Amino acid sequence: MEALHRVVLQKLHLYLCKELLVSEGLLAFLYQEDVVTAPQMDDILAERTPWKRCQKLLELLPRRGPDAFAAFLGALDDFPWVREELLREELNARAQSGSSGVPAGHPESPKTAGKMSILEDVVYTLTYVCLGVPSDRQLSRLASALGAEWESVALDLGVSSAALFRCRADHALCSRDAALAVLLLWRRSRGKEATAARLRQSLRAAGVHPSVLDDIMTR
16 A cells, blocks of 8 residues: 555544444455455454454555555445545645655656646545435536437436436426436436446546536536
């Protein structure tokens, strides 16, 4: 794990132990991503209190390879506020490491760090919101922005032709309402898989610039 990520986990150790419930589902995700082994899962779950489970996981993560931090973020679907705090602390840590004495022109040099911190802020903000499931309000705004491309987006999202026809027929006088009905149907049928990241893919496939969604999700 990157040294900066170890610092982030150490700085937020108390916060994470208070806020995070290390469940079988969370550990199963980390197991799937090859961050923890089956015996390590058993050891963590054997701890009697949520606090000790979290402590054991946090002690383990820094030793589990370069992708452990990213996988840990990916496992936090049920704790979006925790993921947000981790990302915020990572950005702060990167900003503070700008005076590291790295040669000018290097990606981590102080001069370059100032420019990159802005890009990182945007990238991580968009990464965070794209991992979440859009709200009713966000889907409503997206439906208003889509225009004639809403049907192509719906089909790419996996909405069936029959469902698309029903939504069109039920809202024959207003394409925006038909688009919203389709988006709500998609979110209801896909559950946690109905993320903004998935929407972004379908917008791109339908020829709609992803900035349309980025603007809606970040307001």
